[in-house]
Amino acid sequence: MIMNENAEKWISEYARLSDLYGDAIETGNHKKANKAYDELMAVYQQIKAQGALNSEAFHELLSAPSMGTRLWAATHYLAISNDEAEKVLSALGEVPNSLLAVSAKITLEEWEKDV
Numbered sequence: 001m002i003m004n005e006n007a008e009k010w011i012s013e014y015a016r017l018s019d020l021y022g023d024a025i026e027t028g029n030h031k032k033a034n035k036a037y038d039e040l041m042a043v044y045q046q047i048k049a050q051g052a053l054n055s056e057a058f059h060e061l062l063s064a065p066s067m068g069t070r071l072w073a074a075t076h077y078l079a080i081s082n083d084e085a086e087k088v089l090s091a092l093g094e095v096p097n098s099l100l101a102v103s104a105k106i107t108l109e110e111w112e113k114d115v
Contacts, residue, residue: 007052014043015061015069022068025099044076053080062088067100075107082111 017040024033052058053076061073062084074088089111092104 004050007047007050007055008057010043010046010050011052011055011057011061014040014047014058014072015064015066017043018061018069018072019064019066020068022066022071022100025068025103040072044072053077067092067095067098071100071104071107074104078107078111086111 017036021033021036021040024030024036047053047058058073059077061069062077064070064073070088071092074085074092077085077088086108089104089108092098093101093108095101
C-alpha cells in the first residue's frame with residue numbers, strides 16, 4: 001500500500017503516543033497515561049479513516065522496541081490479522097513484573113471471548 005505523507009505522520013504520532021502511554025502505565029503516572037490514551041485514540045481514528053491500518057508502516061509497529069507501541073498496535077491489528085496480533089500480545093503477556101503484560105493478557109482474553 002502506498003501511503004500519503006499525512007498517513008505516515010499519523011503513524012509516527014501513534015508510535016510516539018503509544019510509547020508515552022506505555023511508559024506512563026509502567027511508572028504509575030495515570031494522568032499522563034490518560035492524556036496519552038485520549039490523544040492516541042484520536043490518532044488511531046485518523047489512521048483508520050485513511051485506510052492506513054493495512055499499511056506496512058503500521059504493521060512494522062508490531063515489532064517496535066516499545067512495549068506500549070507493540071501492545072496498542074497488536075490490539076488494533078487484531079481485526080486485520082488476529083494470528084499475528086495474538087502472537088505479539090501473547091509474548092507481551094509473558095513479560096515479568098509489567099502492567100502492560102497484564103493489559104496484553106486481558107486484551108487476549110477479551111478478544112477470545114468475542115471470537
